[in-house]
Amino acid sequence: MFANKINLSPPSYGLAIFNKANQCTFSSKYAPLLLRGSFSLAKNPGSPASFSTPFDRPLVPLGKWGAWVFAGSSYEVFHAGMVMNEGTLTTGSAGRISSMPNAGGNVTSMITTMSLPLLDARNYFDGI
Structure with missing residues (x-):
C-alpha cells in the first residue's frame, strides 16, 4: 500500500487495490507480489x-x-x-x-x- 501520494495506475493484468475515493493504492504493476x-x-x-x-x-x-x-x-x-x-x-x-x-x-x-x-x-x- 502506498501513502505518499504517488499516482499509481492499475496494471493491464495482475492485482490492483482501490480506496473508497477510487484511487489505486496498490498495483502489482509497480511492486511484485x-x-x-x-x-x-x-x-x-x-x-x-x-x-x-x-x-x-x-x-x-x-x-x-x-x-x-x-x-x-x-x-x-x-x-x-x-x-x-x-x-x-x-x-x-x-x-x-x-x-x-x-x-x-x-x-x-x-x-x-x-x-x-x-x-x-x-x-x-x-x-x-
Whole structure:
C-alpha cells in the first residue's frame, strides 16, 4: 500500500487495490507480489490452520472464507473471517448473514480449504 501520494495506475493484468475515493493504492504493476508459500484453513471453524514460515511477519489474504453457523433455538449464520494471534491462524465469525429457526435440520458451518497465498511483510513494509 502506498501513502505518499504517488499516482499509481492499475496494471493491464495482475492485482490492483482501490480506496473508497477510487484511487489505486496498490498495483502489482509497480511492486511484485512475492509468493513465499501457501496455506489452507482448517475445515472446522476455530481450528488452527496448519502452516509454518521461515519468516516472522507473514501476510495472509483477508476475506470471507465460508459460513460459520451457531446452533441453538435458532441458527445464527455468520461470514467466516480470519483471526491471527501470535502466529496461529484460525477462522472466526465476521459479519452476521442471517438467522433462521432451528427446525431440527442439519445446518453446518462450511470453511473453504483451498490453498491461499502467504507473503512476507518485510518485502512490502520498511522497519518491521
